[in-house]
Amino acid sequence: MAQGSYVEDDYQRDTTYVEDRVTREASGEHEWPVEPGRYRLVVARACPWANRAIIVRRLLGLEDAISMGVCGPTHDEDSWTFDLDEDGLDPVLRIPRLKxxxxxxxxxxxxxxxxxxxxxxxxxxxxxxxxxxxxxxxxTQWREHHRPGAPDLYPRPLRAEMDEVMQRVYTEVNNGVYRCGFAGTQTAYEEAYGRLWATLDWLEERLADRRYLMGETVTEADVRLFTTLARFDAVYHGHFKCNRHKLSEMPVLWAYARDLFQTPGFGDTIDFAHVKRHYYEVHRDINPTGIVPVGPDLAGWGTPHGRESLGGSAFGDGTPPGPPPPGERVDPAHNPLLGPDGLVRPPAAAPTDGSASAQPRR
Structure with a gap:
């Protein structure tokens, strides 16, 4: 399988996308109408950007309105492929390659x-x-098709502040780890590294006295940060040289990440085996041998986080999603925290001796 090249002297993400949207009004040339059953969401569990869509679709209960196709964890320089499906074809689109x-x-x-x-x-x-x-x-556009009790992930009163927070998280963290990992010069790497850790320190402070990024309930901002945190120790710390600390060594962010991981709709979407295979096998200019590490130990994701003391609850007045549909469950061999229903098993009781493992603060 021929792989592409990723390292650049000063890595810049190509942000030219097909900017069409699916909207209720569908009034513009590049707008498509909201219509259940019309669209298929194609994802790869390995990809943090796709993981966002998997989580949001699940939290909102859009499984019946928008079907989902899952590509394998690796790809060549040409395309993501449907190698997980029978005969290598997506069962709905009947194509072998997303291309x-x-x-x-x-x-x-x-x-x-x-x-x-x-x-x-x-x-x-x-x-x-x-x-x-x-x-x-x-x-915002598929609201009529949300499940009962679905959260408002983009609440109107918070949008101005949310947009600022999400922009910083995107440039400095979501994309910041890639700017570290794909940097082709020492100068570019160190500049990206400094920006990444300055923002992770800022997030530690922001989350020290609030349960979620925007306050007392989960929002899109938490989804966007979570997908990077879930991959941090398994990939970004070593493979991308983001190694000032492991996530598990940052008390606030580690407790926050565990809190989300143990919330239905978050941790049950994470396929650690796919994540590691993607980065370590595809980025051969960073990892020429293609060897995939066995670690890290994942048991910590299932330990008590202690963030209930901050108040709030993930879904506010709403309800959590139920178990994922059987055909969409992560293989429990790839995420050992999952129970037979596809949900993350609840952690053991919190320690009663005040030990630091249960404390969200420094």
């Missing part, structure tokens, strides 16, 4: 083939791969 959906919409598509991608089922054409507005639209 085929891009080509049906844009013959000779010149850019990278990325997930998440929304594909129109009837035509097999790509609709959009613009991952940032995609999840916000699931919250």
């Amino acid at each position: 085929d959906a891009y080509e049906r919409r844009f013959p000779g598509y010149p850019r990278g083939i990325t997930v998440p991608a929304l594909v129109e089922v009837a035509t097999g054409r790509l609709v959009t791969n613009d991952f940032a507005p995609m999840t916000l639209d699931l919250s």
